[in-house]
Amino acid sequence: SAVISQKPSRDICQRGTSLTIQCQVDSQVTMMFWYRQQPGQSLTLIATANQGSEATYESGFVIDKFPISRPNLTFSTLTVSNMSPEDSSIYLCSVGTGVDTQYFGPGTRLTVL
Amino acid sequence: DAKTTQPNSMESNEEEPVHLPCNHSTISGTDYIHWYRQLPSQGPEYVIHGLTSNVNNRMASLAIAEDRKSSTLILHRATLRDAAVYYCILRLRGQGAQKLVFGQGTRLTINP
Numbered sequence: 544s545a546v547i548s549q550k551p552s553r554d555i556c557q558r559g560t561s562l563t564i565q566c567q568v569d570s571q572v573t574m575m576f577w578y579r580q581q582p583g584q585s586l587t588l589i590a591t592a593n594q595g596s597e598a599t600y601e602s603g604f605v606i607d608k609f610p611i612s613r614p615n616l617t618f619s620t621l622t623v624s625n626m627s628p629e630d631s632s633i634y635l636c637s638v639g640t641g642v643d644t645q646y647f648g649p650g651t652r653l654t655v656l
Numbered sequence: 657d658a659k660t661t662q663p664n665s666m667e668s669n670e671e672e673p674v675h676l677p678c679n680h681s682t683i684s685g686t687d688y689i690h691w692y693r694q695l696p697s698q699g700p701e702y703v704i705h706g707l708t709s710n711v712n713n714r715m716a717s718l719a720i721a722e723d724r725k726s727s728t729l730i731l732h733r734a735t736l737r738d739a740a741v742y743y744c745i746l747r748l749r750g751q752g753a754q755k756l757v758f759g760q761g762t763r764l765t766i767n768p
Contacts, residue, residue, distance in 0.1 A: 547699075576755055585743070586700070586758040635699050637756070643688065643747070645756055647699030 545570055545638050547648035555654045556626055563622045564651045566636035571616035574639035577609070580650070581632045589634075592619040626655045660744045665763045668734050676729040676762055678744030688747050689720060689727050692756070693740040700743065700758075703729065739766045 546569040556562050566575065575592040589609055590598040598611040613619045623630050633650040640646070661679040668674045680689065691703040704711055704718045706727075711718040717730040731738055743761040747754070 574754070585741075585760050586756075588755050588757070591755060637699070639754060643690070643705055644702045645692075647701065650697075650699050 544644075545572060545640060545646040547636060547638060547646055549634075549636060549648040549651050551651060552649065553652040553654075555656060558627050558655055560626055561622055561624045562626065562653060563620050564634050564636075564653075566619045566621070566648055568617045568638050572638040572640060573616070575613060575619045576637045576639070576645075577611060577619070577621045578635045578637065578647075579632045580635065586635065589621070592621075592636075623653065626653075628655045631655045660746060660759050662742070662744055662759065662762045664760065665765065667765045667767065669767045670736060671733055674731040674734045674738070674764065674766075676731075676742050676744075676764065677726065678728070679726045680744070680746055681725045683724050683746055686748050689718065689724075690745045690747050690756075691716070691718065691729050692743045692745065692758075694743070694761075695737075695740045703742070705747075734764075734766050736766050736768060739764055 548567045550565045577589040578586040579589050580586045588601050589604045590600040592598050592611050592613040594613045608624055610622045631654050633652050635647055635650045637645050637647045688705050688707050690705040692700040693703050694700040704713055704716050706718045706720055719728045741761040741763050743758050
């Protein structure tokens with residue numbers, strides 16, 4: 544199994560500012576992912592965080608808005624840039640292990656005013 | 657990715673069994689059926705997965721139809737803690753490290 548922590552757990556931000564969310568795993572993992580969950584909705588994948596190379600973004604998400612870093616096999620950050628109220632969501636990181644299970648962090652609840 | 661269809665919501669009583677259905681009529685021979693659940697204010701957690709045979713673990717059982725076009729997650733004795741959104745997801749064999757594609761899931765309410 545993998546234990547994942549995220550910081551901050553929640554934040555309230557002003558529009559036009561940026562927030563960086565951290566994801567820390569207790570073991571080395573190959574794949575890390577960032578998801579967004581808008582209010583009352585299911586999870587949508589933002590990007591796959593690749594160690595040592597640029598993240599792979601899903602359709603509708605761009606690097607300028609959601610820059611991602613993955614400096615090593617246990618840590619990743621997601622920045623939500625130039626925020627607007629539409630960015631108010633829960634942001635979750637997850638990790639894939641070599642077998643079938645994915646593990647999720649507790650999420651970061653972001654409110655943009 | 658092959659699509660799954662689940663009821664939007666279901667309701668059950670505490671200490672009774674719960675059967676959560678999932679239709680996946682376009683499933684391919686190499687797709688595994690995975691279930692995750694998301695408790696309130698938490699990230700999703702893995703529940704169970706299977707390919708063809710029925711599967712049991714400490715959390716639940718998974719019953720898979722013979723033609724694999726549908727499956728049912730069974731909670732044998734629901735507790736209030738089982739109230740969550742349950743997601744049925746298809747994944748290719750060996751893609752445990754790959755991304756998950758979530759549908760809308762079934763919101764399960766447990767009545768005391």
